[in-house]
Amino acid sequence: MPTPARPPLTPDDCRARDAAHAVADALRARFAPGAPDTLYFDANSIGPMPADAPARVAATLDAGWRVARRRSWNQTDWLDQPRLLGAALAPLIGAAGDSVAVCDSTSVNQYKLLRHALAAAAPRRVMVVEREVFPSNRYIAQGIARAGLGEVRLIDGAGDLAAALAPGDVAVVALSHVDYRDATRLDMGALTALAHAHGALALWDLSHSAGAVAIDLAGSGADFAVACGYKYLCGGPGAPALVYVHPRWQDAAWPALCGWMGHAATFDFAADYAPAPGVARHLVGTPAVLANAAFGAAADLWRDADMAALDRRHASLTDTLIALIDEQCAPLGVEVTSPRAHGRRGGHVALRMTAPDANVSALGQALVAAGVVVSTRKPDALRFGVHPIANTHAELWQAVARLRAILASGSWRDPRFAGEVR
Ligand SMILES: Cc1ncc(COP(=O)(O)O)c(C=O)c1O
Known part of the structure; x- marks a missing residue:
């Protein structure tokens, strides 16, 4: 002591x-x-x-569901919420407003961005993942590997990263900014630079830092990031998660999940998929309207922070x-x-x-x-x-x-x- x-x-x-x-x-x-x-x-x-959160959810239920019903899709901003929430929260993580969207869970977004990174870094196939990372992140990578879409290389900590990168075959390094157990925060700028020096991309999980401490995604040069919405960001139980893609990769590949909400022209109902420009291509299906209503209360608070x-x-x-x-x-x-x-x-x-x-x-x-x-x-x-x-x-x-x-x-x-x- x-x-x-x-x-x-x-x-x-x-x-x-x-x-x-x-x-x-x-x-x-x-x-x-x-x-x-x-x-x-x-x-x-x-x-x-x-x-404010209960009143917002109540208003969405009453005016939005009971009264307006399907008219809400046209009369309200329900469909814009993934983008609006992303823009409100982006300053907290040092990102440009149009580089962040709010949708799905952290685990699902981790899957999308690992696949996006693999596509952007092809023909490289290796995903470097920490052995002690939050289990879902490891499982997601293992599932991608089992489907034949990449390979997992486990490291015992950031100290092993240089050795893992040395063969020159790494597509993406996926690290937790802050460890979920002992709260150790990694040096995002230095480790991203290390990955880049070996031709690899860097994907950061900000779940235990976003909304708690200042983060400079753009300044660190990070390529991709995810973050939980329900922890420090106060989006509410099971709130959707953040997805960040650096502008240089936003249009680099089709998203892993090609849904209608990530289509360039959702309501054209075109025969073929065409990805929306930017981070919006990672939206998949109908937004979680009630969850987004609750998250909106937090987003307004964060706008003033x-x-x-x-x-x-x-x-x-x-x-x-x-x-x-x-x-x-x-x-x-x-x-x-x-x-x-x-x-x-x-x-x-x-x-x-x-x-x-x-x-x-x-x-x-x-x-x-x-x-x-x-x-x-x-x-x-x-x-x-x-x-x-x-x-x-x-x-x-x-x-x-x-x-x-x-x-x-x-x-x-x-x-x-x-x-x-x-
Ligand atoms: C660091 C980290 N990443 C990912 C997750 C998984 O988040 P979700 O269950 O919302 O997909 C958690 C959950 O606590 C977490 O702590």
Whole structure:
């Protein structure tokens, strides 16, 4: 445990840090409060709900479905939402507005973009994927390989990338910007440059960074990216995902899934497929209208956000959390496993138990029972997903106090916390 160079943090210090980062106060007021006496640190899983979201979904159901019915396709912007949401969210990830669309799930978009990259880089066939990446990303690549459309080369971490690229046969390197377990953030610019130096393209999964920290897709030269809509971006449970294609590749190939919504002239009902220009060719079928209505509430909120200021606030929040854990919980058997430098971390802070009978799942459940909503991932990660707008330093103090009480009493060993959780 690093020795603190200053006196331990106090609740007053946390309140002072909130005052120093008041930039988010007006935005925070646009989120609906959760349950009383409950502290939410689960933006890495489902971000907070904009207060406006229920009314928007209700209006879509009532005016859009009950009253206007099929006329809504003409009278409203339902069909434009994938493009409009993409344009609203693009600044958060450092992309041009017309390079991003919102549709389908992260997994489906990962499939589309891996296939797009393989087509753009042909005859190269190799997809480099991390062995420990979020499983869906690995499975998608394995499925593409099994269909005979490419080959998977697994690496044990970004440190192995140069060796994996050395044979000169790699089409695409697919990396998670931020690791879903310990929150390690990779250097997008440097690794993209490394891939490019070997003639490969770079596809980034921004699920654990988009909406949490500032991202510069265009500046990094990244070729493709996907991101979850329902985590820090607050699109709502099961929200559609982001798909980003750098302009240089947008028209390079037909999309992997050639649907009518990605056709150049959807309502011509032409005999043959012709891809829409730009990122829109990756749209496939009818948009998820209700989900997009909920996401629209978040998109409006993000339109008013300054991501650079929120990045600084996120750094302050997560630095504070790490200091509180070091000071109050390390002596009780919990340590921080995420990198210490904010530039090397993503949205959450991961903790690990050091006790011989450690059971992070039980500790996570005990925290949830104490009103601190966190998540866990096998084998040993306890994750505090910190939202740069919705969370406060004062909340961190309270959450760590509850964690400390659970560790001190050993109440996490209660048999009611022994079951499996999702
Ligand atoms: C890093 C990462 N990528 C991809 C996914 C899969 O997202 P979806 O289930 O929405 O396809 C997740 C889900 O949590 C994730 O954490």
